Amino acid sequence: MNKQTRQVRLNEEKTALDALRLQEVDAIIGNNQVMVLRQQQVDQALRRQAQIIQQIHDAVIVTDREGKITHWNLGATRLYGYSAVEVIGQHLSLLYFDEDLPLLYDQVFTPLQTGHSLEIDARCRRKTGEVRFIHLSTSLLRDEDGIACGLINCATDITERKQAEAERERLLAELEHERMQLQQLNQTLNQQVQVQTQQVRNLATELSLAENRERKRISQVLHDHVQQLLYGLQFLNKSLRLDANPGQTVCLDQVDDTLRQAVEATRTLSIELSPPILETRGLIDGLTWLADEMQRMHGLQVVLDVQEDGGSVTKHLRVYAFQIVRELLFNVVKHAQIDKADIILRQTKDSLFITVKDEGQGMDVSKLAPRTDAATGFGLYSVRNRVDLFGGNMELHSAPGAGTQVLLTFPLLPDISES
Amino acid sequence: MTELPPSEPTTHEQRLVYRFILFMAGDEPNSIEARCNLEAFCNAQLADRYELQVVNVFENYSMALKYRVLVTPCLVMLEPLPSIMLAGTLQNNEKVRAALRLNKEQPW
Numbered sequence: 001m002n003k004q005t006r007q008v009r010l011n012e013e014k015t016a017l018d019a020l021r022l023q024e025v026d027a028i029i030g031n032n033q034v035m036v037l038r039q040q041q042v043d044q045a046l047r048r049q050a051q052i053i054q055q056i057h058d059a060v061i062v063t064d065r066e067g068k069i070t071h072w073n074l075g076a077t078r079l080y081g082y083s084a085v086e087v088i089g090q091h092l093s094l095l096y097f098d099e100d101l102p103l104l105y106d107q108v109f110t111p112l113q114t115g116h117s118l119e120i121d122a123r124c125r126r127k128t129g130e131v132r133f134i135h136l137s138t139s140l141l142r143d144e145d146g147i148a149c150g151l152i153n154c155a156t157d158i159t160e161r162k163q164a165e166a167e168r169e170r171l172l173a174e175l176e177h178e179r180m181q182l183q184q185l186n187q188t189l190n191q192q193v194q195v196q197t198q199q200v201r202n203l204a205t206e207l208s209l210a211e212n213r214e215r216k217r218i219s220q221v222l223h224d225h226v227q228q229l230l231y232g233l234q235f236l237n238k239s240l241r242l243d244a245n246p247g248q249t250v251c252l253d254q255v256d257d258t259l260r261q262a263v264e265a266t267r268t269l270s271i272e273l274s275p276p277i278l279e280t281r282g283l284i285d286g287l288t289w290l291a292d293e294m295q296r297m298h299g300l301q302v303v304l305d306v307q308e309d310g311g312s313v314t315k316h317l318r319v320y321a322f323q324i325v326r327e328l329l330f331n332v333v334k335h336a337q338i339d340k341a342d343i344i345l346r347q348t349k350d351s352l353f354i355t356v357k358d359e360g361q362g363m364d365v366s367k368l369a370p371r372t373d374a375a376t377g378f379g380l381y382s383v384r385n386r387v388d389l390f391g392g393n394m395e396l397h398s399a400p401g402a403g404t405q406v407l408l409t410f411p412l413l414p415d416i417s418e419s
Numbered sequence: 420m421t422e423l424p425p426s427e428p429t430t431h432e433q434r435l436v437y438r439f440i441l442f443m444a445g446d447e448p449n450s451i452e453a454r455c456n457l458e459a460f461c462n463a464q465l466a467d468r469y470e471l472q473v474v475n476v477f478e479n480y481s482m483a484l485k486y487r488v489l490v491t492p493c494l495v496m497l498e499p500l501p502s503i504m505l506a507g508t509l510q511n512n513e514k515v516r517a518a519l520r521l522n523k524e525q526p527w
Binding site: 034 | 443444447448449450452453476477480483487488489490491492493501503504505506507508510
């Protein structure tokens with residue numbers, strides 16, 4: 001190699017060395033191969049990864065084994081308000097409220113020592129002292145040999161979500177509270193309605209009892225007093241006839257006839273008001289008597305179909321049911337234009353069922369107007385009312401030309417108002 | 420052929436054509452940087468008075484040996500003679516100009 005060549009070669013080597021020193025070299029050309037200098041590649045890869053972590057939206061905080069902060073990304077600055085410079089070297093507990101630390105140690109930092117990673121929702125503290133809620137994901141940082149050398153904390157700000165949840169809870173609680181209040185109010189009102197309904201029932205019972213007492217009284221007066229007076233007059237009349245002349249006899253005959261009518265009227269009235277058989281024998285016997293009376297007085301054939309299976313009918317229900325059936329039979333006589341009717345009675349432990357039906361001309365049910373029948377003081381409307389007050393039910397089935405059926409149902413309750 | 424006496428630098432320079440080979444190690448960062456810097460330099464300083472050949476030493480190892488390239492990236496100027504070699508990213512403009520003998524004080 002001559003001097004010039006050597007000089008050139010030296011220059012070439014010098015430029016290579018300069019470039020190496022400046023770290024501007026990628027690879028060295030060896031005799032057999034290209035030797036790539038990897039360090040720069042690694043550096044660049046590291047740089048890239050650091051950039052990525054830096055720019056993750058969530059807070060990424062790395063600590064050493066003691067909990068001192070070693071890495072702090074932009075997300076952490078955004079969440080907590082500290083810059084990296086302010087926190088690196090500080091302990092992680094800086095980011096939490098003192099009262100929350102025991103919980104965190106329990107649920108996060110201690111379990112981590114056993115090698116698990118954990119996720120919890122936690123409360124943390126910004127630089128300003130403001131409260132934030134975070135979803136915290138924590139795992140161990142291991143070195144190349146797999147030995148734990150720190151913690152990686154990844155935190156997402158969930159404060160807004162928590163607030164929304166809290167608000168929702170509050171609204172639900174309010175709603176529940178109001179619902180309960182309404183429920184209570186409803187209960188109170190229901191109770192009041194029940195009390196009042198019972199009061200009305202009691203009054204109705206009182207009324208019907210009073211009514212029946214009065215009827216009985218009137219009936220008794222008629223029987224004990226008025227009738228006796230009339231019998232007395234009849235007797236006197238008989239005596240007078242013994243000594244009467246033919247002209248007087250005619251007159252006395254008329255007197256006798258009138259007296260008989262009066263006796264009959266008082267007797268009928270008396271019985272109508274308070275059929276004695278009801279007092280002494282019971283509803284079925286009362287209805288049997290009623291059937292006979294209807295035949296006798298009005299030419300109405302009444303067929304009785306009775307089945308008794310326990311239960312007992314209180315005295316004033318007995319009287320009332322009797323009066324209702326009698327009223328219904330009067331309706332048959334007055335309106336049905338037929339001479340036969342059926343009474344069906346079924347009695348169980350809990351209920352009394354009575355059906356009065358005929359195959360007469362029926363009526364248009366829709367045209368029924370509420371009326372009271374002056375003669376007996378009832379009328380269908382009044383019947384239905386009083387059935388309701390006994391806690392019973394009345395069903396009316398009828399159509400023109402198709403007959404009429406009235407179905408009565410009464411609950412049999414223990415008699416507490418017998419007096 | 421007699422050598423022409425040195426004329427006005429601009430005219431003289433205008434007549435010169437540069438031939439380069441740039442040796443790169445594939446996509447390695449410094450090699451890429453060298454190529455970018457070189458192209459920028461040539462476009463700015465040499466206009467269209469240059470020719471550039473790019474060699475990937477991973478693919479064309481023998482050419483690297485032939486030109487006695489020691490490291491990559493490495494620029495070899497074949498013309499004008501004498502040829503020179505400049506290693507590195509070529510980011511220093513002045514160094515490049517000096518190596519290519521573009522400075523006026525450079526003795527011919």
